[in-house]
Amino acid sequence: MYRYDHYDQAIVDARVEEFRDQVRRRIAGxxxxxxxxxxxxxxxxxxxLHAYMLRIAIPYGTLSSAQLxxxxxxxxxxxxxxxxxxxxxxxxxxxxKLEQVPDILADLATVQLHGIQTSGESIRNISADQYAGxxxxxxxxxxxxxxxxxxxxxxxxxxxxxxxxFKFALTAAPGDRAAIRWHDVGLRLVRNDxxxxxxxxYAGGGMGRTPFVAALVRPFCPADRLFSYVxxxxxxxxxxxxxDNIHKQRMKILVHELGVEEFTRQVEEEYAHIATLGTDPPRxxxxxxxxxxxxxxxxxxxxxxxxxxxxxxxxxxxxxxxxHKASGYAIANISLxxxxxxxxxxxxxxxxxxxxxxxxxxxxxxRVTHAQNLVLPHVRKGDLYAIWQALDAAGLADVNLxxxxxxxxxxxxxxxxxxxxxxxPVAQKIAQRFADLDRQQDLGELKxxxxxxxxxxxxHHAGHIGILGVDRKGVENYQLLLGGxxxxxxxxxxxxxxxxDEDGVVDAVEKAIETYRALRDPxxxxxxxxxxxxxxxxxxxxxx
Amino acid sequence: xxxxxxxxxRTGAVIWWTGRDWSLHVEDAVDVGExxxxxxxxxxxxxxxxxxxxxxxxxxxxxxxxxxxKDRIRALGPTVRPDLTLKPADPNAGSxxx
Numbered sequence: 001m002y003r004y005d006h007y008d009q010a011i012v013d014a015r016v017e018e019f020r021d022q023v024r025r026r027i028a029g030x031x032x033x034x035x036x037x038x039x040x041x042x043x044x045x046x047x048x049l050h051a052y053m054l055r056i057a058i059p060y061g062t063l064s065s066a067q068l069x070x071x072x073x074x075x076x077x078x079x080x081x082x083x084x085x086x087x088x089x090x091x092x093x094x095x096x097k098l099e100q101v102p103d104i105l106a107d108l109a110t111v112q113l114h115g116i117q118t119s120g121e122s123i124r125n126i127s128a129d130q131y132a133g134x135x136x137x138x139x140x141x142x143x144x145x146x147x148x149x150x151x152x153x154x155x156x157x158x159x160x161x162x163x164x165x166f167k168f169a170l171t172a173a174p175g176d177r178a179a180i181r182w183h184d185v186g187l188r189l190v191r192n193d194x195x196x197x198x199x200x201x202y203a204g205g206g207m208g209r210t211p212f213v214a215a216l217v218r219p220f221c222p223a224d225r226l227f228s229y230v231x232x233x234x235x236x237x238x239x240x241x242x243x244d245n246i247h248k249q250r251m252k253i254l255v256h257e258l259g260v261e262e263f264t265r266q267v268e269e270e271y272a273h274i275a276t277l278g279t280d281p282p283r284x285x286x287x288x289x290x291x292x293x294x295x296x297x298x299x300x301x302x303x304x305x306x307x308x309x310x311x312x313x314x315x316x317x318x319x320x321x322x323x324h325k326a327s328g329y330a331i332a333n334i335s336l337x338x339x340x341x342x343x344x345x346x347x348x349x350x351x352x353x354x355x356x357x358x359x360x361x362x363x364x365x366x367r368v369t370h371a372q373n374l375v376l377p378h379v380r381k382g383d384l385y386a387i388w389q390a391l392d393a394a395g396l397a398d399v400n401l402x403x404x405x406x407x408x409x410x411x412x413x414x415x416x417x418x419x420x421x422x423x424x425p426v427a428q429k430i431a432q433r434f435a436d437l438d439r440q441q442d443l444g445e446l447k448x449x450x451x452x453x454x455x456x457x458x459x460h461h462a463g464h465i466g467i468l469g470v471d472r473k474g475v476e477n478y479q480l481l482l483g484g485x486x487x488x489x490x491x492x493x494x495x496x497x498x499x500x501d502e503d504g505v506v507d508a509v510e511k512a513i514e515t516y517r518a519l520r521d522p523x524x525x526x527x528x529x530x531x532x533x534x535x536x537x538x539x540x541x542x543x544x
Numbered sequence: 545x546x547x548x549x550x551x552x553x554r555t556g557a558v559i560w561w562t563g564r565d566w567s568l569h570v571e572d573a574v575d576v577g578e579x580x581x582x583x584x585x586x587x588x589x590x591x592x593x594x595x596x597x598x599x600x601x602x603x604x605x606x607x608x609x610x611x612x613x614k615d616r617i618r619a620l621g622p623t624v625r626p627d628l629t630l631k632p633a634d635p636n637a638g639s640x641x642x
Contacts, residue, residue, distance in 0.1 A: 049614070049617060097555045414624050474611065
């Protein structure tokens with residue numbers, strides 16, 4: 001994985017000291033909150049319901065063991081013993097003291113972590129396929145390109161005062177695990193007939209109040225021209241964006257209002273100009289970065305056999321383990337969705353356990369997923385049993401990847417100042433309702449996503465079943481949505497009808513699922529059945 | 545009744561105006577009546593509070609209870625982590641919120 005050079009380290013260290021002085025001045029009364037707020041947001045510091053909240057960027061979801069141990073240290077030393085992995089592969093802490101933030105950032109900087117680009121009107125942490133560099137179904141590891149984009153866009157003056165936040169996601173696989181079409185720009189690394197690498201470029205996606213699925217604006221952008229092309233996109237958006245209306249500032253609104261054809265025409269025109277300026281990073285710089293992502297030294301001659309004599313272990317393997325590109329290796333998914341627990345939350349002790357496992361069994365590397373789980377990307381199949389035993393002892397061996405209890409949920413009204421309703425209790429009740437593993441396995445892939453407000457951090461628009469919490473005259477109310485997807489078959493979920501109270505929405509989810517069970521054809525997922533039969537049978541079951 | 549609340553500037557902790565000072569406990573809060581904005585301005589200027597806000601509440605036998613669930617969650621803590629609330633030993637604390 002990428003390691004800072006002295007320039008990277010100097011930039012982050014300088015930012016820590018700059019913010020230390022800004023915090024000092026704020027506490028001393030030399031700055032008002034209005035003056036301080038944009039500065040703290042540039043360092044990932046929010047003010048939420050119970051305290052300050054600090055969000056730490058995890059670039060393209062990749063962490064080292066040392067970094068995860070540092071996150072455990074922050075949880076234990078400065079917070080309340082845990083952290084929360086987010087739907088954008090970041091981690092956030094909900095009980096932070098302002099006066100301690102400079103020390104936290106200084107500690108994080110020692111392991112090359114920071115809170116830059118996790119808030120404000122910036123290019124946010126760039127996310128990527130959590131299986132990047134490990135899966136057999138990609139043409140190459142997309143993370144060097146993500147890192148290149150991170151480097152050229154960080155503190156780039158043209159992108160420092162954007163109309164609104166801006167999100168990239170990358171993959172290099174046909175199966176989309178990064179929800180690329182739900183981002184402002186989604187990039188899929190592809191290879192043309194001449195053997196050259198380039199990107200399918202999607203633009204104008206996003207959730208929130210007005211969901212749009214990103215449109216394909218260029219089927220092949222030469223990889224060496226990637227920065228020019230995304231710069232052209234950002235420039236067109238910057239030129240036209242509605243800075244006067246917060247609800248219309250995101251690029252998805254511009255793409256929608258201009259139309260994909262006209263937006264693309266303007267981008268291509270801008271690109272034709274920018275491409276003449278020589279602003280793309282030289283190939284040597286990409287090669288320097290890519291060298292950090294060289295595959296680890298996989299052993300050869302390993303057996304692909306897995307001892308399945310322990311039935312509990314076998315259940316875990318069959319659900320949580322994915323194929324790896326190297327013979328004898330596997331990708332191990334770690335569920336952070338215990339039944340009745342809080343999805344994405346992880347204690348400091350659990351972080352240290354997983355850090356140890358990554359160091360011992362996964363070439364010192366792990367990944368964070370946008371579905372709020374973790375991944376050990378490179379483990380020998382022969383080590384899976386020992387890994388499972390350690391995870392089990394740490395309460396991390398749940399079997400539910402992509403099943404009905406693997407629910408994405410934002411922190412909701414329990415923590416978030418923007419939320420209108422609680423998300424976590426709804427997720428907990430649904431998980432408890434469907435706790436039986438045989439029932440979960442029978443239902444197959446079923447992605448439930450819950451947001452506590454219209455900002456959609458819980459990705460409800462992309463849920464096979466989505467739930468949106470709203471405030472109805474001071475009372476929590478939940479809208480039910482069906483038919484969304486964040487995968488390669490991206491679609492936007494549709495609202496079923498009138499909302500429910502907390503218990504009512506859990507019942508409605510069960511009715512929808514039982515309708516699927518009654519109507520499904522062999523091999524159909526919930527989403528497949530919904531697409532085949534439409535909304536009506538579900539509405540009838542839920543409201544009839 | 546109107547309560548004045550906000551977050552401690554240094555720690556971020558939720559605090560309530562008691563008439564003379566700030567408390568972590570909503571039970572100590574007083575009705576600020578028409579004086580809320582003036583108090584908020586003075587206290588913010590004195591850097592004792594961040595993000596002051598006036599909220600509606602009702603008086604109950606156990607003290608003031610904010611009318612909106614968001615403010616009740618602020619007053620107690622996250623409903624999903626009773627151990628992290630201000631009343632970790634009270635099994636009924638959650639019902640005060642809902």
